[in-house]
Amino acid sequence: MRGLLARFLLILMPVFLGLAIPSIGYLIDLQIRMDREVLATRIGNQAGRAAMALARHDSHGNQLLAQDLLAPLAVDRAFVCAEFRAGDGTLLAAVPPAQGCLDGGTVEEIVLVVRRPADSTLRIRFSDAELREFQQLKMSLGLSVVAFAFLSAVLAAFVGFRFIVGRPLHLLQTAIRHSTTTGERLPIGIHGKDEIGAITRAFDEMIRREDERETTLRYTNAMLQASEVLLTRNNERLEQRVHERTVELVHEKLRAEAANEAKSRFVWITSHELRTPLNAIIGFAEMMEHRMFGPLGHRRYDGYARDIRMSGRHLLAIIDSVLDIAKIESGNETLHEEVVDVGELMGDCLSVIQPLCDSSGVTLDSLQIGTPVRLTIDRTRIKQMLINLLGNGVKFTPKGGRIELAAALCPDGGIEFVVSDTGIGMREEDIPTALSTFGQFDNSLSRRQNGTGLGLHLARLTVEMHGGNLSIVSAPGRGCRVTVRLQKDRVVPAADQTA
Amino acid sequence: MFLAFLPLLGSMAAPAWSLSVSEKAALQAAMQVHIDEQTVDGVYLYLDRKDGEIRFVHPVKAHSMILTMGRYYVLCADFRDDKGKDVNIDFYMARKGRSYVIVHVAVADRAFLDGLMSAGKVRQAD
Numbered sequence A: 001m002r003g004l005l006a007r008f009l010l011i012l013m014p015v016f017l018g019l020a021i022p023s024i025g026y027l028i029d030l031q032i033r034m035d036r037e038v039l040a041t042r043i044g045n046q047a048g049r050a051a052m053a054l055a056r057h058d059s060h061g062n063q064l065l066a067q068d069l070l071a072p073l074a075v076d077r078a079f080v081c082a083e084f085r086a087g088d089g090t091l092l093a094a095v096p097p098a099q100g101c102l103d104g105g106t107v108e109e110i111v112l113v114v115r116r117p118a119d120s121t122l123r124i125r126f127s128d129a130e131l132r133e134f135q136q137l138k139m140s141l142g143l144s145v146v147a148f149a150f151l152s153a154v155l156a157a158f159v160g161f162r163f164i165v166g167r168p169l170h171l172l173q174t175a176i177r178h179s180t181t182t183g184e185r186l187p188i189g190i191h192g193k194d195e196i197g198a199i200t201r202a203f204d205e206m207i208r209r210e211d212e213r214e215t216t217l218r219y220t221n222a223m224l225q226a227s228e229v230l231l232t233r234n235n236e237r238l239e240q241r242v243h244e245r246t247v248e249l250v251h252e253k254l255r256a257e258a259a260n261e262a263k264s265r266f267v268w269i270t271s272h273e274l275r276t277p278l279n280a281i282i283g284f285a286e287m288m289e290h291r292m293f294g295p296l297g298h299r300r301y302d303g304y305a306r307d308i309r310m311s312g313r314h315l316l317a318i319i320d321s322v323l324d325i326a327k328i329e330s331g332n333e334t335l336h337e338e339v340v341d342v343g344e345l346m347g348d349c350l351s352v353i354q355p356l357c358d359s360s361g362v363t364l365d366s367l368q369i370g371t372p373v374r375l376t377i378d379r380t381r382i383k384q385m386l387i388n389l390l391g392n393g394v395k396f397t398p399k400g401g402r403i404e405l406a407a408a409l410c411p412d413g414g415i416e417f418v419v420s421d422t423g424i425g426m427r428e429e430d431i432p433t434a435l436s437t438f439g440q441f442d443n444s445l446s447r448r449q450n451g452t453g454l455g456l457h458l459a460r461l462t463v464e465m466h467g468g469n470l471s472i473v474s475a476p477g478r479g480c481r482v483t484v485r486l487q488k489d490r491v492v493p494a495a496d497q498t499a
Numbered sequence B: 001m002f003l004a005f006l007p008l009l010g011s012m013a014a015p016a017w018s019l020s021v022s023e024k025a026a027l028q029a030a031m032q033v034h035i036d037e038q039t040v041d042g043v044y045l046y047l048d049r050k051d052g053e054i055r056f057v058h059p060v061k062a063h064s065m066i067l068t069m070g071r072y073y074v075l076c077a078d079f080r081d082d083k084g085k086d087v088n089i090d091f092y093m094a095r096k097g098r099s100y101v102i103v104h105v106a107v108a109d110r111a112f113l114d115g116l117m118s119a120g121k122v123r124q125a126d
Helices: A002-056 A063-075 A129-182 A195-289 A299-330 A342-360 A379-395 A428-435 A443-449 A455-465 B003-012 B021-038 B110-118
Strands: A079-085 A091-095 A108-114 A120-126 A337-341 A363-367 A374-378 A402-409 A415-421 A469-474 A480-486 B043-048 B053-069 B072-080 B086-096 B099-107
Touching: A002 A063, A002 A079, A002 A108, A002 A120, A002 A129, A002 B021, A002 B053, A063 A079, A063 A091, A108 B021, A108 B099, A129 A195, A195 A299, A299 A455, A337 A342, A337 A379, A342 A363, A342 A374, A342 A379, A342 A402, A374 A379, A379 A402, A379 A415, A379 A455, A379 A480, A428 A455, A428 A469, A455 A469, A455 A480, B021 B043, B021 B053, B021 B072, B021 B086, B021 B099, B043 B099, B053 B086, B053 B110, B086 B110
Parallel strands: A363 A402
Antiparallel strands: A079 A091, A079 A120, A108 A120, A337 A374, A402 A415, A415 A480, A469 A480, B043 B053, B053 B072, B072 B086, B086 B099
16 A cells, blocks of 8 residues: 555656646746836836936036935835936936945946936946845745645645545455455445445445355255255155065066966976877877778768867967967077078978968068078077968968068178068057967957967067067058068178188 | 756746846836926827827826837836826837937837737847
8 A cells, every 4th residue: 555655656746846846936937027027117217207307407506406306216125326427427416425336246227318417327226136035035935835735745645545545445455354364255335436436336246246146055055955855865765665666576576487487387287288188189080080990980070080180280289389488488498509591491481381372372482682691590490480470471361462581681780581471461559469479369360260379479489589579560451571680699700601 | 956947947938038127127217208208297298190189198107018129129108098098108119328219109009019919029028
């Protein structure tokens, strides 16, 4: 603060002195010149009147009169001496009397020609000492005024600076120190209309905003803490519920697995137990149908024996499928993987299904991959799955229709088998049902086509066992398109294809 | 330090040419002598060119300011007529030996002098 004041004074004082001293000097000089003119006018007028008085009264012969006419000149304080001389130099009158003007001293002098007596002169000497006295007095006065004004200006600057600038700055400094040391914000509270006032007002506004921001932060922090507590409680409850639910689910899972295992075991055992008498029934039915031990006695028994054999085979197919599903779902079934050539696999399937197509009047087409491709799969299951899919196509395709088995490599390195037909198709909403156990959506159709309703479900399980997926696209009257997709890891790498 | 330059600054403000106090007093005395010489029965007489009549005024005050016009000088004095009207008279003067003489008197013609001052021909003596 003092440094600021000192700098302020260092700027102010030279400017003040640089302006005040020449101004005072100019005014004093002007006053002195006016005083000189006044002095000259005063002395000149007196001298002129004296000269005219001497001329008017013809004082040549009357020296006493001349002395009297000159005497008033002595009244003027600037007057020094006067001599009135005739043209021949004779002293007619003088002031001081009989003495006149003696040489010496610095004085001013004027000489006037007086008409009477002819060529007489009046010499008057006067002093400008009073001007010098005035000059010194005014100089002293001027210097005093300058000094006083200088001190007043310094004092005014000091006081003014202290009250206008120093005090608000001091308060501002104190407030900032207090804020930095204690963390508590103190407003200044003094707001002038000048720039300093604007600064203190801005400081107070900043403090007010900081307080508001801090209040908001505290409130937000309190809300966050409350939310955190609430969240913690909710988490604890949730964890508790998750734990409880997990325990329940584990129990449920164990129960479900146990139930499923029991079911599968039951189905497997039951089916296995059914197969033995069923094979006997079929075998005996065939023996009767072929009259292995002689005629049956009545022709209608031939028909009955054929019905028993066909129904037994149908039932055996169902039991086999149920057994397969039970094995897969119980997790007891494992894949017997081997490297299989795709072309060979497709050829086997086509050769199996071709007679059925011929008897049904359906055209069978295939679309092979151009290059040899080999897969690591369970040959039997995949082949059986494709045959089942092709068989389904034949079953649901009217005479004159067409079915196709196609294979193609996917961009991601996997492989697709597509079985498509031009059969009756199905509605989109019936597709999930068709993929489920016993999922033939139209039982009358199933019965007519002699199907078990387990083929698609078993196909899906087989594909999923290989890590692939099965999808169906179909519409009523527009055929059906079944896509079997196997992952890249099932395809033998190209470098190994020739091995 | 500044105080030492005070007289110098004062002198710097003055014109280069100036009149001493003695010269100024001599000029004032010469004007006074002229006015006294022209005064008849206590009044100053002059010719009014407009009316072609001799008029008189009473001397009131001599101006202390002295003007210069090259080698010549101009002094002024205030007069007043019987009606109380102020009349300014300007005296144009020249040096003659050790004294001064009036070479022209301009009665109530201050505009003329103002014109000379405006033209820069007349200025205040220091």
